[in-house]
Amino acid sequence: MLTATPHPFSVFPMSFSVVEVPSKEHAHFESCKKIRLEVFVEEQGVDADSELDDIDDHAQHFLITWKADSGENEIPVATMRMFSYDVPEQSGNLVLKMGRIAVVKSFRKHGLGRKLLEVAEHYAVSRSAEQQKPGVFLYLHSQSDKHGFYTRFGYSVVRSAAQLDELRDGKLIKEPDELELKSLEFVEDGILHVRMAKYIPCPFDQRKC
Numbered sequence: 001m002l003t004a005t006p007h008p009f010s011v012f013p014m015s016f017s018v019v020e021v022p023s024k025e026h027a028h029f030e031s032c033k034k035i036r037l038e039v040f041v042e043e044q045g046v047d048a049d050s051e052l053d054d055i056d057d058h059a060q061h062f063l064i065t066w067k068a069d070s071g072e073n074e075i076p077v078a079t080m081r082m083f084s085y086d087v088p089e090q091s092g093n094l095v096l097k098m099g100r101i102a103v104v105k106s107f108r109k110h111g112l113g114r115k116l117l118e119v120a121e122h123y124a125v126s127r128s129a130e131q132q133k134p135g136v137f138l139y140l141h142s143q144s145d146k147h148g149f150y151t152r153f154g155y156s157v158v159r160s161a162a163q164l165d166e167l168r169d170g171k172l173i174k175e176p177d178e179l180e181l182k183s184l185e186f187v188e189d190g191i192l193h194v195r196m197a198k199y200i201p202c203p204f205d206q207r208k209c
């Protein structure tokens with residue numbers, strides 16, 4: 001029987017729980033899907049056929065549920081996914097791409113977006129340590145008007161592959177001004193996006209020697 005795998009950070013203030021959903025076959029994947037259809041398809045007008053794609057077959061999904069103090073039912077309120085991303089020139093680092101980050105409308109601005117990123121980063125660092133990598137690149141296509149959300153958590157808008165090396169070396173990447181941001185935008189699923197990334201070095205003591 002498939003059961004939910006509680007995340008180490010599974011319970012935090014208020015009645016929220018985080019569930020790791022390792023495959024599409026997991027019982028909680030339907031909840032991730034429900035949130036994505038509500039947020040991306042119904043709210044943002046993304047085509048349903050492109051919203052659910054083959055990447056779901058091999059991605060690691062995350063789900064946050066909420067339970068009212070008085071209620072029995074857990075309500076799915078936030079989700080995202082993460083998957084291996086093949087970029088050859090990353091000096092042996094793990095590269096993961098994050099996407100489909102969504103919090104249902106009535107639960108926004110309560111720290112759930114932040115929690116999703118924390119959980120995903122914890123997962124990424126653990127994978128990096130397991131694989132004895134020096135660190136992990138987290139890569140994403142951010143909706144252009146959401147890039148400020150990711151910037152708050154240390155993600156930078158990247159202009160070129162060379163800037164990934166700068167990130168790895170701990171150099172600060174200058175935030176683009178409004179004009180430059182426009183020049184970096186591209187359309188995906190009918191929405192303007194920009195490329196963003198963050199590098200997290202894996203502490204040596206977490207790597208297996």
Ligand SMILES: CC(C)(COP(=O)(O)OP(=O)(O)OC[C@H]1O[C@@H](n2cnc3c(N)ncnc32)[C@H](O)[C@@H]1OP(=O)(O)O)[C@@H](O)C(=O)NCCC(=O)NCCS
Pocket residue numbers: 039100101102103104107108109110111112113114115141142143145146147148149152
């Ligand atoms: C973007 C999104 C995931 C943020 O989730 P959230 O739960 O509202 O975010 P949080 O409450 O955790 O916010 C954390 C911080 O980011 C800030 N923030 C949230 N949305 C932001 C935005 N669009 N732009 C800039 N900052 C933002 C918050 O003010 C907060 O700042 P603080 O720590 O200084 O208080 C959510 O708005 C969402 O699901 N939107 C629709 C789907 C979507 O567009 N996803 C992104 C695809 S790239």
